[in-house]
Amino acid sequence: LEERRDKIADDLDEAGRLNEEAKAAATAYENALADARAKAHTIAADAKAKIDAEIAEETGKVEAEMDAKHEEAESRIREAKAEALAHVQEIAGSATSAIVEKLIGKAPTDAEAQKAVKAASRG
Numbered sequence: 001l002e003e004r005r006d007k008i009a010d011d012l013d014e015a016g017r018l019n020e021e022a023k024a025a026a027t028a029y030e031n032a033l034a035d036a037r038a039k040a041h042t043i044a045a046d047a048k049a050k051i052d053a054e055i056a057e058e059t060g061k062v063e064a065e066m067d068a069k070h071e072e073a074e075s076r077i078r079e080a081k082a083e084a085l086a087h088v089q090e091i092a093g094s095a096t097s098a099i100v101e102k103l104i105g106k107a108p109t110d111a112e113a114q115k116a117v118k119a120a121s122r123g
Contacts, residue, residue: 089117093113094113096116096117097113
């Protein structure tokens with residue numbers, strides 16, 4: 001009977017020891033899992049930051065390129081507008097000369113016609 005009690009006591013001691021080992025193993029596993037999650041979070045955050053920086057850099061490049069193209073287009077528009085206005089003034093000068101000649105029988109000089117067109121276009 002005493003042997004049996006000793007055996008049961010030994011078995012209970014062994015079970016307690018194994019339970020403590022299992023708790024320690026579970027704690028170690030949970031700690032390792034928490035570390036792995038933290039590392040994964042850090043890796044993901046670093047990757048996101050890197051991608052965000054690359055996107056910002058590319059966006060900046062594209063915006064700069066678009067700004068340059070926009071400015072180039074604006075410049076071409078200004079040039080075309082100036083050229084068209086010059087043609088309009090030239091045509092208006094010719095028309096003015098023809099009208100004045102028709103009305104008074106004498107054509108004004110080109111300079112006089114252009115001066116009249118410029119004065120009229122200013123208001």
